[in-house]
C-alpha cells in the first residue's frame with residue numbers, strides 16, 4: 001500500500017481513474033441522488049482498488065461488458081476520510097458503481113422553497129472543496145489524481161442545472177439510458193415532467209473542483225466570456241450584473257500578467273444566501289455568495305481572487321491536500337497583482 005495523500009484512501013500502486021461518466025437522478029422530495037458512475041481506469045487491473053466515499057450507499061458494482069457483479073466492501077467510516085470502498089477487480093479496465101447519496105452527504109446543500117429568493121422551487125448546490133467530492137461519487141478524491149467527466153443530470157423540467165463544465169444539451173430523458181439505477185429510479189428516469197441536462201469536462205481537474213447547482217436559475221450577459229447566473233429574480237440578476245460588469249477587465253489583466261486564460265468560459269453563479277464561502281473557484285463557473293453584491297463593484301475583489309485560482313490551483317495544484325496552503329498563498333499573490341493596478345487601493349486592504 002502506497003498512500004498519496006493523508007486525507008485520501010487513494011493508492012499510488014493502483015491504476016488511476018481517468019474518467020467518470022455519471023448519471024444522476026435528483027429526487028427533491030427525499031433530498032437524495034440516485035446514481036450510477038462508470039469509472040474508466042488508466043489500465044486494466046487485477047486486484048483490489050481503493051476509492052474514497054463518504055455517506056454513500058453502495059448498491060452494487062458491475063462489469064460493464066458482462067454485467068456480472070464485482071465483489072466490493074465498504075469500511076466503517078473514518079471521521080475525516082469517510083469510508084474506504086474496496087473493489088476486487090478481475091482484469092477490468094472499467095466498472096460501474098450503483099449508489100445513492102444520503103442526508104449526510106457533506107458536499108450537498110438542499111434548500112426547500114422557503115430557503116430560496118423566489119420561495120417557489122427547491123434548490124441544491126455542491127461544495128466539494130476540500131474533500132467532499134467523495135460524498136457525491138466514489139473517487140480518488142485527492143489533487144494527486146486529476147479527473148475528466150461527463151454527467152447526465154435528470155431533474156424536474158421546471159428547474160435548470162448548471163455545472164462547472166461545458167453544457168452539452170438540455171433534452172428529454174430516454175427510457176433505458178439509466179437502466180442500472182437502483183430502487184426503481186431506472187423506471188422514473190423517463191417519467192413525464194423530467195428533463196436531462198448533459199455536461200462534459202474535458203480538462204483534467206482535481207476532484208474538489210467538481211460542482212453543480214439545480215434550481216430555478218436564469219442568467220444575464222456581462223462580458224464576452226462571462227454570464228452571471230442566479231435564481232430567476234430580476235432584482236438579483238440586475239444587481240449581480242452591475243456588480244460584476246468589470247469582470248472582462250480582470251480577465252484581461254490576468255492574461256497580461258500570467259498568460260492566456262485556459263478555461264474558455266468564466267461564468268459566475270450567485271447562490272442563495274446559505275452558501276458558506278465568499279466564493280469558490282470552480283473552473284468555468286465561480287460560485288459566489290450573494291453577500292458580495294454590495295452595489296459599489298467591490299464584489300469584484302472576490303471575483304478577482306477566484307479568477308487568480310484559474311492559474312494557481314486549477315491549472316497548477318498542490319501535490320495533495322496536506323499542502324493546500326500553497327494553493328491559497330500563490331492565489332493571494334496573483335490576486336493582488338491583478339487588482340492592484342486596476343483599483344490602486346493601499347496594498348494592505350487586499351490582505
Ligand SMILES: [Zn+2]
Pocket residue numbers: 305309328331
Ligand atoms: Zn482562494
